[in-house]
Amino acid sequence: MSITETQKIEELANREYKYGFVTEVEEDKLPKGLNEDIIRQLSAKKGEPEWMLEWRLKAYRYWLTMTEPQWQNVKYDKVDFQDISYYSAPKSKPKYNSLDEIDPAIRETYNKLGIPLEEQMMLAGVAVDAVFDSVSVATTFKDKLKDLGIIFCSMSEAIKEHPELIKKYLGSVVPFTDNFYASLNSAVFSDGSFVYVPKGVRCPMELSTYFRINASETGQFERTLIVADEGSYVSYLEGCTAPIRDENQLHAAVVELVALDNATIKYSTVQNWYPGDKEGKGGIYNFVTKRGLCKGINSKISWTQVETGSAITWKYPSCVLQGDNSIGEFYSVAVTNNMQQADTGTKMIHIGKNTKSTIVSKGISAGKSNNSYRGLVKINKKAENARNFSQCDSLLIGDRCGAHTFPYLEINNPTAQVEHEATTSKIGEDQIFYLNQRGIAKEDAVNLIVNGYVKEVLAELPMEFAVEAQKLLSISLEGSVG
Amino acid sequence: MNQNKLTFKEICLQSFEDFEKNLNGEKQHPIHLYRKKAFEHFINLDIPSVKNEEWKYTNVSFLTKEEFKINPVKSDFSYDHISKFLFDNLEHNLITFVNGIYNKDLSKLLDIPSGVEILSLSEAIKNNNPIIKEYLGSASDITNNFFIALNSSFVIDGALIYVPDGKVVEEPIHLMFYNNSSSPKDLIQPRNLFVVGKNAQVTILEHYVSDTDTEYFTNSVTEIFVDENGNLDHIKLQEESLKSIHIGRMDTNQGRNSNFSSHLISTGAKFSRNEFNSVFKGEGSESTLNGLFMIDGDQLFDAHTLIDHAKPHCNSHEHYKGILQGNSKGVFNGKVMVRQDAQKTNAFQENNVILLSDSAVMNTKPQLEIFADDVKCSHGATIGKLNEEAKFYLKSRGIGEDAATAILIHAFASDVITSIKIEALRDYLEKIITRKFN
Numbered sequence: 001m002s003i004t005e006t007q008k009i010e011e012l013a014n015r016e017y018k019y020g021f022v023t024e025v026e027e028d029k030l031p032k033g034l035n036e037d038i039i040r041q042l043s044a045k046k047g048e049p050e051w052m053l054e055w056r057l058k059a060y061r062y063w064l065t066m067t068e069p070q071w072q073n074v075k076y077d078k079v080d081f082q083d084i085s086y087y088s089a090p091k092s093k094p095k096y097n098s099l100d101e102i103d104p105a106i107r108e109t110y111n112k113l114g115i116p117l118e119e120q121m122m123l124a125g126v127a128v129d130a131v132f133d134s135v136s137v138a139t140t141f142k143d144k145l146k147d148l149g150i151i152f153c154s155m156s157e158a159i160k161e162h163p164e165l166i167k168k169y170l171g172s173v174v175p176f177t178d179n180f181y182a183s184l185n186s187a188v189f190s191d192g193s194f195v196y197v198p199k200g201v202r203c204p205m206e207l208s209t210y211f212r213i214n215a216s217e218t219g220q221f222e223r224t225l226i227v228a229d230e231g232s233y234v235s236y237l238e239g240c241t242a243p244i245r246d247e248n249q250l251h252a253a254v255v256e257l258v259a260l261d262n263a264t265i266k267y268s269t270v271q272n273w274y275p276g277d278k279e280g281k282g283g284i285y286n287f288v289t290k291r292g293l294c295k296g297i298n299s300k301i302s303w304t305q306v307e308t309g310s311a312i313t314w315k316y317p318s319c320v321l322q323g324d325n326s327i328g329e330f331y332s333v334a335v336t337n338n339m340q341q342a343d344t345g346t347k348m349i350h351i352g353k354n355t356k357s358t359i360v361s362k363g364i365s366a367g368k369s370n371n372s373y374r375g376l377v378k379i380n381k382k383a384e385n386a387r388n389f390s391q392c393d394s395l396l397i398g399d400r401c402g403a404h405t406f407p408y409l410e411i412n413n414p415t416a417q418v419e420h421e422a423t424t425s426k427i428g429e430d431q432i433f434y435l436n437q438r439g440i441a442k443e444d445a446v447n448l449i450v451n452g453y454v455k456e457v458l459a460e461l462p463m464e465f466a467v468e469a470q471k472l473l474s475i476s477l478e479g480s481v482g
Numbered sequence: 483m484n485q486n487k488l489t490f491k492e493i494c495l496q497s498f499e500d501f502e503k504n505l506n507g508e509k510q511h512p513i514h515l516y517r518k519k520a521f522e523h524f525i526n527l528d529i530p531s532v533k534n535e536e537w538k539y540t541n542v543s544f545l546t547k548e549e550f551k552i553n554p555v556k557s558d559f560s561y562d563h564i565s566k567f568l569f570d571n572l573e574h575n576l577i578t579f580v581n582g583i584y585n586k587d588l589s590k591l592l593d594i595p596s597g598v599e600i601l602s603l604s605e606a607i608k609n610n611n612p613i614i615k616e617y618l619g620s621a622s623d624i625t626n627n628f629f630i631a632l633n634s635s636f637v638i639d640g641a642l643i644y645v646p647d648g649k650v651v652e653e654p655i656h657l658m659f660y661n662n663s664s665s666p667k668d669l670i671q672p673r674n675l676f677v678v679g680k681n682a683q684v685t686i687l688e689h690y691v692s693d694t695d696t697e698y699f700t701n702s703v704t705e706i707f708v709d710e711n712g713n714l715d716h717i718k719l720q721e722e723s724l725k726s727i728h729i730g731r732m733d734t735n736q737g738r739n740s741n742f743s744s745h746l747i748s749t750g751a752k753f754s755r756n757e758f759n760s761v762f763k764g765e766g767s768e769s770t771l772n773g774l775f776m777i778d779g780d781q782l783f784d785a786h787t788l789i790d791h792a793k794p795h796c797n798s799h800e801h802y803k804g805i806l807q808g809n810s811k812g813v814f815n816g817k818v819m820v821r822q823d824a825q826k827t828n829a830f831q832e833n834n835v836i837l838l839s840d841s842a843v844m845n846t847k848p849q850l851e852i853f854a855d856d857v858k859c860s861h862g863a864t865i866g867k868l869n870e871e872a873k874f875y876l877k878s879r880g881i882g883e884d885a886a887t888a889i890l891i892h893a894f895a896s897d898v899i900t901s902i903k904i905e906a907l908r909d910y911l912e913k914i915i916t917r918k919f920n
Binding site: 071 | 535822825835837838839840841842843844845846847848849850851852853854855856857858859860861862863864865866867
């Protein structure tokens with residue numbers, strides 16, 4: 001490693017988390033701990049109907065019978081589920097009609113993040129359902145969407161106002177029995193977003209939620225449900241930043257997508273939560289269950305993720321390709337630095353005929369971090385003519401980090417065509433030399449190569465997000481590879 | 483379930499006691515102390531279940547359901563039994579084991595260079611051969627692998643091959659493991675030890691055969707040591723009865739600048755699992771692991787490989803191919819580990835599988851675990867049916883459907899076959915493929 005590279009890495013290591021700050025807002029918080037009473041209180045606080053409470057309790061009772069999974073390639077201190085407060089909301093909760101009515105401190109938080117609501121409304125045309133800790137504070141552009149029949153609201157609102165849709169779809173893709181963290185989430189989820197796009201409607205704007213973990217020691221249990229009815233299209237953006245904390249914060253969200261006949265859902269994530277300091281102290285645990293169901297024929301679900309934050313990222317956005325001719329896509333860039341750990345990838349379950357899936361995963365590990373790709377491609381017996389292409393590349397920066405690939409291919413039908421490719425390497429000396437001799441400095445050369453390396457994935461992001469993703473990557477990458 | 487599990491262990495416990503009784507004063511022999519140590523570990527280990535990640539697709543629960551006879555009885559066999567498994571036109575050293583026990587009448591050695599030792603392990607144990615003391619048990623770990631511990635508890639026979647520094651054995655050494663057992667199934671546990679000295683060279687063929695319809699359970703362990711600049715060409719050929727069970731383990735330690743090449747060619751058994759582990763203990767070494775498996779019916783074939791790049795400047799190439807028919811199930815789990823110090827590593831791994839029937843199942847897990855940055859590693863996996871276009875091309879030139887399929891399968895398999903250096907063996911394998919697919 002050259003001297004400049006070493007310096008750059010040191011520089012990066014010393015860089016403080018840019019988005020670390022705490023907004024002081026009075027909070028309404030449940031005491032720490034988890035039991036049936038807490039769940040009853042939580043449900044009561046949110047004014048939920050009886051059936052919802054029943055569902056939560058069922059999930060909780062099931063969760064009690066489960067044990068924490070151990071197979072992952074990440075190491076962390078055990079989470080004490082009794083040491084978490086499962087609900088925190090800004091104290092006063094008036095209904096806002098316009099953004100001006102929002103608590104100035106909260107708005108200031110967004111301004112610091114560079115995502116002023118007003119600006120986004122005006123410039124980007126993005127409707128933002130901003131989740132401030134656990135309760136939706138503002139939902140914008142609702143009226144415009146309402147005209148088209150699109151429902152875009154918080155989960156708690158949806159439970160009250162659209163119980164028939166929630167009853168039908170909540171837990172239909174990720175049942176509460178699915179896994180340890182999904183069960184926990186089902187029992188205690190605080191809020192989240194709900195989107196319903198009616199038949200034949202193409203959602204005219206990118207829907208977006210900025211998640212933000214704010215209150216100290218509250219795990220955030222988000223629940224997102226997106227239903228795209230026949231022939232509809234929706235693109236959803238999720239982005240996250242969180243302030244500096246010393247305790248590990250657990251984030252166990254569940255995201256469910258349902259695409260009916262000919263519908264398309266595009267789900268993009270930029271994740272930049274607090275990764276912990278350079279010794280690995282603090283940082284967010286990001287244990288998320290994300291799954292999309294291509295229920296109808298010709299449906300399509302596309303996941304794009306740029307993961308740069310969190311102490312531990314552990315998630316596998318998946319596609320269940322049930323409808324004939326349905327398509328699943330997964331594009332991912334995962335960057336780990338310092339002591340960060342990532343075990344991420346996807347699952348593509350081919351059930352219907354002529355189903356197709358594409359997996360492009362780019363891992364970049366630097367510092368002392370560990371970055372794993374773990375993916376499953378399963379072709380069921382009835383899935384005639386299924387097609388899968390997977391490519392997982394890893395880039396190593398420095399000699400203390402690790403890159404791992406664990407692909408699982410389970411093929412039960414001979415008409416399937418499955419291809420998997422993976423490479424691991426550092427940036428080629430000859431590539432850098434080639435650029436050097438054309439007058440491009442080493443730092444720029446490395447940037448250029450890395451940008452080229454992840455371009456395939458970034459190109460999948462919607463415009464508004466691509467900019468932010470590039471910003472995030474350049475902060476994480478420039479420092480470590482220059 | 484629990485009670486059944488005990489049953490298999492109870493058989494083992496009982497057999498171990500019987501085994502000790504018949505030792506005739508060999509109880510204080512170092513090899514028996516090793517057996518005892520292995521048995522202690524064995525008793526504490528559980529039969530691997532499908533919840534164990536390494537056994538996810540391979541269910542060995544039959545151990546709890548069937549009865550096995552562990553201490554094999556010596557039996558007589560004539561040359562006719564094995565002659566059909568010999569190769570035409572090949573001068574080679576032949577060592578034959580019948581049901582795991584060395585058979586002198588069916589073995590013949592050519593002129594071998596002085597100092598080279600090719601003998602049965604039982605003989606070596608009797609003569610207190612120093613090679614055993616130095617090497618046996620130092621590559622295979624008895625502490626955490628159920629089947630290694632089982633094999634090590636009952637070590638009695640197998641092949642010991644020692645090629646001292648600078649010696650070259652020209653003719654291949656053919657180890658024939660011929661099995662023929664009756665009910666209850668024999669548990670046959672060959673234990674092999676191959677030691678190749680500095681600048682030495684040898685070719686060893688492990689050949690597992692049996693007549694159709696014989697039932698037995700082979701649990702073999704092979705330990706291999708290749709010293710500096712040594713060169714070992716290892717071929718494992720498995721053509722066993724469709725009622726047999728085969729679990730084979732191979733652990734290789736490679737010294738500096740050594741060259742190890744392994745070919746696994748298998749038409750399988752009812753259940754077969756091959757675990758090949760190779761560790762680079764010195765810099766500049768090279769390792770090749772190739773494999774070809776062709777299974778049909780209700781066969782299960784599992785290949786587990788681990789190449790451990792513990793030292794820098796080593797190269798490894800791995801290429802496994804499979805052809806699956808009927809209701810057969812194939813499993814490939816290939817792991818390449820590159821340790822933190824192992825800079826300048828090149829590791830390439832590939833797995834291609836063709837499914838010829840609707841109900842064949844393939845589960846593939848090619849894994850890379852990399853902790854060094856200056857490395858070139860890649861893996862690729864493809865699973866699918868034969869290329870329709872290629873078939874159409876052949877058909878349009880007047881070649882029938884079946885013949886076209888056979889040609890394409892031959893072409894698919896030839897990658898692995900042609901990299902075997904012994905011509906007579908290549909011809910033999912071609913015949914197997916022709917028999918199977920034409």
